[in-house]
Amino acid sequence: MGWMGDTVDSIKSIQIRQLLAQGVSLGMIVTSALIIWKALMCFTGSESPVVVVLSGSMEPGFKRGDILFLHMSNDPIRTGEIVVFNVDGREIPIVHRVIKVHERQETGDVEVLTKGDNNYGDDRLLYAQGQLWLQRHHIMGRAVGFLPYVGWVTIIMTEKPIIKYILIGALGLLVITSKD
Amino acid sequence: MHSFGFRANAVLTFGITILALICAMASISDNFNSPRPSSEIQILNINWFQKQPHGNDEIEDFQVWDVVPICLFSPIDATAAMVSLTMNITADLQSLFTWNTKQVFVFVAAEYETPKNALNQVSLWDAIIPAKEHAKFWVQTANKYRFVDQGSNLRGKDFNLTLHWHVMPKTGKMFANKLVIPGYRLPEEYR
Numbered sequence: 001m002g003w004m005g006d007t008v009d010s011i012k013s014i015q016i017r018q019l020l021a022q023g024v025s026l027g028m029i030v031t032s033a034l035i036i037w038k039a040l041m042c043f044t045g046s047e048s049p050v051v052v053v054l055s056g057s058m059e060p061g062f063k064r065g066d067i068l069f070l071h072m073s074n075d076p077i078r079t080g081e082i083v084v085f086n087v088d089g090r091e092i093p094i095v096h097r098v099i100k101v102h103e104r105q106e107t108g109d110v111e112v113l114t115k116g117d118n119n120y121g122d123d124r125l126l127y128a129q130g131q132l133w134l135q136r137h138h139i140m141g142r143a144v145g146f147l148p149y150v151g152w153v154t155i156i157m158t159e160k161p162i163i164k165y166i167l168i169g170a171l172g173l174l175v176i177t178s179k180d
Numbered sequence: 181m182h183s184f185g186f187r188a189n190a191v192l193t194f195g196i197t198i199l200a201l202i203c204a205m206a207s208i209s210d211n212f213n214s215p216r217p218s219s220e221i222q223i224l225n226i227n228w229f230q231k232q233p234h235g236n237d238e239i240e241d242f243q244v245w246d247v248v249p250i251c252l253f254s255p256i257d258a259t260a261a262m263v264s265l266t267m268n269i270t271a272d273l274q275s276l277f278t279w280n281t282k283q284v285f286v287f288v289a290a291e292y293e294t295p296k297n298a299l300n301q302v303s304l305w306d307a308i309i310p311a312k313e314h315a316k317f318w319v320q321t322a323n324k325y326r327f328v329d330q331g332s333n334l335r336g337k338d339f340n341l342t343l344h345w346h347v348m349p350k351t352g353k354m355f356a357n358k359l360v361i362p363g364y365r366l367p368e369e370y371r
Contacts, residue, residue: 060282060310079344080287099287099306104296105296111330117306145207146349
């Protein structure tokens with residue numbers, strides 16, 4: 001109860017200058033996080049340099065909740081690479097392995113077929129209606145590294161948004177009531 | 181300075197930093213491993229070499245597919261032919277495993293060139309090796325995936341069989357490499 005009393009006291013004794021200073025430092029933290037994210041996007045050449053695995057279609061290699069680091073270079077796409085791609089009409093990107101590549105002579109355009117390691121059939125069922133192959137512009141990046149379990153934080157926050165609100169509320173309260 | 185909140189925060193931050201450091205070191209230790217894998221692939225038999233009803237060249241094992249009509253199973257574009265082959269695959273991939281390896285994904289792909297396409301790579305068979313004990317193997321199998329070409333260019337075609345492996349670590353950077361075995365040829369005529 002003493003803690004609650006202290007909190008109430010500190011909310012009452014907030015000064016404007018102190019509040020502004022805290023606001024600025026919070027803003028600095030948020031913007032430096034954004035700068036790091038954008039720098040990562042530039043560095044890896046991919047729109048989302050880190051993705052979370054959402055389904056079990058690549059088990060036992062990648063389980064739900066793992067995070068993947070992506071990199072996109074202009075190297076041609078070859079079989080065996082694990083790529084992250086977007087299908088027109090689906091908002092969630094899919095992480096599967098390339099099993100077939102056909103590269104045109106003159107233009108170097110590729111047509112690619114993917115399959116999840118744990119799936120029985122290839123991904124033609126997942127592609128858009130009538131689409132048989134993926135092209136380069138569908139592919140957002142290649143998976144180059146991975147960390148297990150860390151992605152569960154994101155999955156929990158997406159599937160149970162109440163936890164997100166509780167966390168942000170608690171952080172906000174901490175910022176307001178901390179003395180420095 | 182000594183409240184529960186501060187202490188919990190310090191412990192958590194320290195814990196996460198050390199964990200991240202350990203993951204990075206585990207991944208870097210993989211670089212010290214110099215693998216020497218070896219493999220041999222023999223084609224025992226070309227079971228089938230046919231032009232598909234739609235036209236694409238395809239090599240496949242009909243024992244798997246003959247319950248499902250081909251056109252319904254997966255739509256192939258209008259010109260294709262089919263091939264089915266049985267392969268003997270021997271490989272010793274034990275040197276790829278380190279303490280940080282979770283599994284090795286191995287697959288065999290056929291590579292060839294056609295007038296329309298500079299490179300075609302078609303995966304024929306794959307497997308997951310979960311542990312070092314299973315990394316030295318011999319397998320005799322028909323191709324798991326349909327060997328289809330975009331067109332009817334496979335008669336008398338020379339192709340390479342490449343054995344690819346993809347090392348998936350417990351944490352960190354993934355490595356992939358391949359062994360190219362050239363010198364295979366498809367028959368001149370459909371049969």
